[in-house]
Amino acid sequence: KAGVTQTPRYLIKTRGQQVTLSCSPISGHRSVSWYQQTPGQGLQFLFEYFSETQRNKGNFPGRFSGRQFSNSRSEMNVSTLELGDSALYLCASSLNTEMNTEAFFGQGTRLTVV
């Protein structure tokens, strides 16, 4: 079966701009979560969506937002980009049931803010 697909793979943006990243989960997975990975902070949880509802949010400013569509595809948006937003953004999807907790990750979107 197809894995988690993130687009685009690479992005270069200028400070102050906004950016939208996309994640298509594995078919049948309704839980989609997002993580930011940087050399300094490591992997940090951004938010999780399930059936179009945000269920959990990490400690990030309001400039970071997301949404999930009825087909479970998710997007995250970062407004007013800062240099510190440069990172690898990873998306993960899961069946998220008691018996099945494995998260499947996409290859990530590498965002560079200049």
Added chain:
Amino acid sequence: AQTVTQSQPEMSVQEAETVTLSCTYDTSESNYYLFWYKQPPSRQMILVIRQEAYKQQNATENRFSVNFQKAAKSFSLKISDSQLGDTAMYFCAFMKFSGGSNYKLTFGKGTLLTVNP
């Protein structure tokens, strides 16, 4: 809040030898899951092994096994017969059991493992 600590930023091992990666965590939860993920240079995060906290038996997956010490809050990963393809960043991760109501992984900083020929 939960925290996950990996005290070994880098490790190296010779091919075919055994290596153990350490992980400790802090939580007040009694029901939770622990994971080891592998991230090779391709950046794709891959689940290596999973442990449910309520299970006393240590999980094993082929050459990978864990030593889960719940009282000590320790969760180490042992890789036997190391292969060149095991070269990667390894992350220990924690997830609170929530009956499927939300999904949030808390990761350690990672251990870069290099397998030398």
